Amino acid sequence: MAPMYKLTYFNVMARVEPIRFLLSYGNIEFEDIRIAQENWSKIRPSTPFGKLPVFEFDDFKTNQSLAICRYVAKRVELVGSNDIENLEIDAVVDTVSDMRAKTFVYTHERDSTKKENLKKALLEETLPYYLERFEPLAKSKGGYLAVGKLTWADIYFVATLESLCPSMGKNLIENCPTLQNLQKRILNLPGIKEWIAKRPVTAE
Amino acid sequence: MAPMYKLTYFNVMARVEPIRFLLSYGNIEFEDIRIAQENWSKIRPSTPFGKLPVFEFDDFKTNQSLAICRYVAKRVELVGSNDIENLEIDAVVDTVSDMRAKTFVYTHERDSTKKENLKKALLEETLPYYLERFEPLAKSKGGYLAVGKLTWADIYFVATLESLCPSMGKNLIENCPTLQNLQKRILNLPGIKEWIAKRPVTAE
Numbered sequence: 001m002a003p004m005y006k007l008t009y010f011n012v013m014a015r016v017e018p019i020r021f022l023l024s025y026g027n028i029e030f031e032d033i034r035i036a037q038e039n040w041s042k043i044r045p046s047t048p049f050g051k052l053p054v055f056e057f058d059d060f061k062t063n064q065s066l067a068i069c070r071y072v073a074k075r076v077e078l079v080g081s082n083d084i085e086n087l088e089i090d091a092v093v094d095t096v097s098d099m100r101a102k103t104f105v106y107t108h109e110r111d112s113t114k115k116e117n118l119k120k121a122l123l124e125e126t127l128p129y130y131l132e133r134f135e136p137l138a139k140s141k142g143g144y145l146a147v148g149k150l151t152w153a154d155i156y157f158v159a160t161l162e163s164l165c166p167s168m169g170k171n172l173i174e175n176c177p178t179l180q181n182l183q184k185r186i187l188n189l190p191g192i193k194e195w196i197a198k199r200p201v202t203a204e
Numbered sequence: 205m206a207p208m209y210k211l212t213y214f215n216v217m218a219r220v221e222p223i224r225f226l227l228s229y230g231n232i233e234f235e236d237i238r239i240a241q242e243n244w245s246k247i248r249p250s251t252p253f254g255k256l257p258v259f260e261f262d263d264f265k266t267n268q269s270l271a272i273c274r275y276v277a278k279r280v281e282l283v284g285s286n287d288i289e290n291l292e293i294d295a296v297v298d299t300v301s302d303m304r305a306k307t308f309v310y311t312h313e314r315d316s317t318k319k320e321n322l323k324k325a326l327l328e329e330t331l332p333y334y335l336e337r338f339e340p341l342a343k344s345k346g347g348y349l350a351v352g353k354l355t356w357a358d359i360y361f362v363a364t365l366e367s368l369c370p371s372m373g374k375n376l377i378e379n380c381p382t383l384q385n386l387q388k389r390i391l392n393l394p395g396i397k398e399w400i401a402k403r404p405v406t407a408e
Contacts, residue, residue: 049299049337060288067294074287083278084264090271095253133253 003029007068008043009053010035012204013163015065015100016053021159021186022069022152024195026076034200066097073152080147089146092137092153099130100160107167107204119168127172135176143182158186167204207233211272212247213257214239216408217367219269219304220257225363225390226273226356228399230280238404270301277356284351293350296341296357300349303334304364311371311408323372331376339380347386362390371408 005023009016011034023030035043035052044050051063055071062068070090073079080086106118134145134157142148145157161183165172173179186192209227213220215238227234239247239256248254255267259275266272274294277283284290310322338349338361346352349361365387369376377383390396 048295049334060292062291062295064295064298067291067298070294071287071291083275087266087271087275088264090274091252091266091268094268094271130253 003031004057005030006033006056007031007053008033008035008047008056010037010040011200012202013159014204015097015160017162018069018152018156018159019053019055019065019072020195020199021155021192022072022076022078024191025078025155025189026072027191028072028075032199066093069093069152069156073155076152078150078152078155080151085147085151089151089153092146093156095130096134096153096157096160099127100164102126103164103167123168123170127168131172131176131179135173135178138178138182143178143185145182154182154186155192158183163204207235208261209234210237210260211235211257212237212239212251212260214241214244215404216406217363218408219301219364221366222273222356222360222363223257223259223269223276224399224403225359225396226276226280226282228395229282229359229393230276231395232276232279236403270297273297273356273360277359280356282354282356282359284355289351289355293355293357296350297360299334300338300357300361300364303331304368306330307368307371327372327374331372335376335380335383339377339382342382342386347382347389349386358386358390359396362387367408 005028007016007019007023007030013020020030020032040052047054048061048063053063053065053068055062055068070079070093080089103122106115106122109115109118138145144150145153157179161172173183187196209232211220211223211227211234217224224234224236244256251258252265252267257267257269257272259266259272274283274297284293307326310319310326313319313322342349348354349357361383365376377387391400
């Protein structure tokens, strides 16, 4: 039987790896379509708001990676058990997403001097600011980022590091034992372990 | 009885007006705390991740405006009736949020020449790109932005325009009859109408 879900993105991990992790966690098969940069302009007019990823099933088609993650998280039962828990989870996810977004200008900068300066500020100030707060947060929540149990906030965080660390050329959580432990546990979850073994190897 | 919810932000509409709209829609009283810019550095260390808004009730305290909106939307019954509807709503909300985020650099630019150039690009290209897509979307969904009925996506969009239009110095939906009609209906909802009549007058 053909997979129900079709996920279209570029051939990178970036903001879509959390969706691939969540689907894999739940052993949900999906069509993992990776389009080449040179074909993007042809495909773009058919995408909602001209954006990737596109997530499709039945007659439904949408963009927006966080919205897609939240939907898949419900399917694989990694959401909270009530509205307040989901508020806590959503706030962590949005904060991880904010942290990642801070690297956007650096990633797209082509001038090498400017790029080095941006990298320095990110590695010395911006990213540590977040990680120094995520570490005690996880410590206070039994080793998870929200509500004291495994949720999609943890998967989202660890899958984000998969591309963020190589793109920054550094293990960003090297001084964060609680987050390292969380990462290790997530990367060893059966469905995710299988996904990592079979996924295309990409730089970011 | 004291209001259950406490919402702390600066004295602007910006990204928090959608939360105020949603609470007002549901006739939920809230403490509307507006801090002066000069007091921010004193308050900042007590906020999660050093960010406003902060939303508090009972022992719970969080940042992240979108997460807060989604929680309040559940309380006031403006969410979808199933996971797929909520995916559709979440994707619209994130797209409205992306549109607003495009104005961030412009809003914070102090050099007047650079600011004018940024404004021109926003008014001639960036913002019309989104609005030219929201207009037919609303037309295809019975006058709403998602799932063919009133949801928090509509409130989020209209409340965002409350600050975005003045900050851009333009009625951004002047060529969008369906969105204008949606705006009119939202601004006339009893709880929201009362809120607008009593809220502090701010520029953005």
